[in-house]
Amino acid sequence: MKKNSKENSQTLCIHSGGEPDPVYGAVMPPIYQTSTFTFKSAEQGGRRFAGKEKGYIYTRLGNPTINALENAVASLECGKYALATSTGMSAVSTIFFALCSAGDHIVASSALYGATRVFLENELQRFGITTTFVDTSRKKEVEKAFQKNTKILYIETPTNPTLRISDIKWCADYAHKHKAILAVDNTFLSPILQKPLLLGADIVLHSVTKFLNGHSDVVGGIIVFNDEDLKEKVSKTLKHLGGTMDPHQAYLVFRGIKTLALRVLSAQENARKVAKFLKNHKAVQKVIYPEFEKDPEIKKVIKKQMNGPGALISFELKGGFEAGKKLLNSVKIMTLAVSLGGVESLIQHPASMTHSGVKREERIKAGITDGLVRLSVGCESFEDLSEDLKRALEKV
Ligand SMILES: Cc1ncc(COP(=O)(O)O)c(C=O)c1O
Structure with a gap:
């Protein structure tokens, strides 16, 4: 079984992370819903704080249920360590606060998740950390943007919502050559379809709110690493900023991961058909979906680093935003809501x-x-989804 294969990931989704419960042998990790852990003696408490004895102290600093989730995601991403966070944005912001100081510079994809872009542009700038946004799918633009003080190359691939693809291996090599690190937001594909650490990335992060949890009932984030020093630095800042995960949240995400491969592959099958359906519809101007990529260089990158095109589609209608609004107001099975990666199809502007x-x-x-509309295709039946779109597009 290949380490990066879908089959391997499918098994890891089901088996990684949880050790059988040492007390009753429970198959699933118990939810250790506790803020604090008792010590057998004052001496033991002291040893734990001094790092001389392993064991739990306080949930912001570590918790067995959260650790089960961290181990599961680390192994799915082919990483050694993971840190679960309260939200995806907590994962994003903690990385920059942990690894950048005033005077440092970041190069980032221009079409990032909106809040990530606004955070880099408005919040980090107040601390003297600047960002240059470029189309990171174009190597020349990345080369031009790099400065002597560039610390992090930060990419989403595919980008949200324009689905631009960057060459992860090239980005990692280029960043390392210039003493910077590469961080990849892998939310859109999940480790089922892409494993950036295997391509040289130093950090992978997720909004687990999306595919990893998959049921639109939890917000959360996670950061994965191979390098222990890097993990330690980020962990220290995470504990100080306080954006750690809650045990119940961790349990729900751990549970969601059991079906991650099944969900992602089923949603992707639907998305392939929906993308074709949209492409052939007379009301549709343009469909963005990795399978329709025309640029031969980017096609090669897709083949090299992605196990599939994913379940996100962006498209534009001939009637522009007014037509898009009518479509959003007319769909019945698809839900008009932001977010993505749930079992239900979500559509937004x-x-x-x-x-x-x-x-x-x-x-x-x-x-x-x-006029761009973004569709996160879910696991409903394709016939119902296409019928829903057909009916709604007739009103446009
Ligand atoms: C690609 C991507 N990264 C990060 C985030 C932020 O995650 P959260 O909403 O869990 O804070 C999102 C949210 O939509 C996202 O789409």
Whole structure:
């Protein structure tokens, strides 16, 4: 079984992370819903605080249920360590606060998740950390953007919502050559379809709110590493900022991961058919989906680093945003909501919703046009989804 194969991931989803419960042999990890852990003696408490004895102290610093989730995701991403966080944005912000100081510089994909872009642009700048946003799928743009003080190359691939693909291996090599690190937000594909650490990335992060949990009932994040020093640095800052996960949240995500491969592959099968359906529909102007990529260089990258095109589709209608609004208001099975990666199909309008915080001029430059609609295809039956779209598109 190949380490990066879908089959291997399918087994890991079901078996990794949880050791059988040492007390009763429970198959699933118990939910250790406790804020604190008692010590057998004052001496033991002291030893644990001094790091001389292994064991739990306080849930912000570590908890067995959270550790079970961290182990599961680390092994799915082919990493050694993982840190679970309260939200995806906590994972994003903690990385920068842990690894950058005033005077440092970041190079990032221009079409990032809206809040990540706004965080880099507005919040980090107040601390003297600057970011240059470029289309990281174009190597020349990355080379041009790098400065002597660039500490992190931060990419989403595919980007949210324009589905631009960056070459992870090239980005990692280029960052390392310039003494920077590569961090990859792998939320859109999940480790079932892409494993950035195997391609040289130093950090992989997720909004586990999306595919990893998969049931639209939890928010959370996770950061995965191979390098212990890097993990220690981020862990220290995470404990100080306080954006750690809660045990119940961790249990739900751990449970969701059991079916991650099944869900992702089923949603992807639907997405392939929905993308074709949209491409052939007369009301549709343009469909963005990795399988339709025309650029031969990017096609090669897709083949090299992705196990499949994923379940996200962006498209534009001939009637622009007005037509898009009618579509959003007319679908019945698809849910009009932000977020993605749940078992249900979700449809939204990035310009007025997820990316409304990004300045219009920057948004358009990043390819997020006023009429773009983003669809996260779920696991319903394709016949029902296409019927829903057909009915709604007739009203456009
Ligand atoms: C690609 C990506 N990264 C990060 C986040 C932030 O995650 P959260 O909403 O869990 O804080 C999102 C949220 O939509 C996202 O789509």
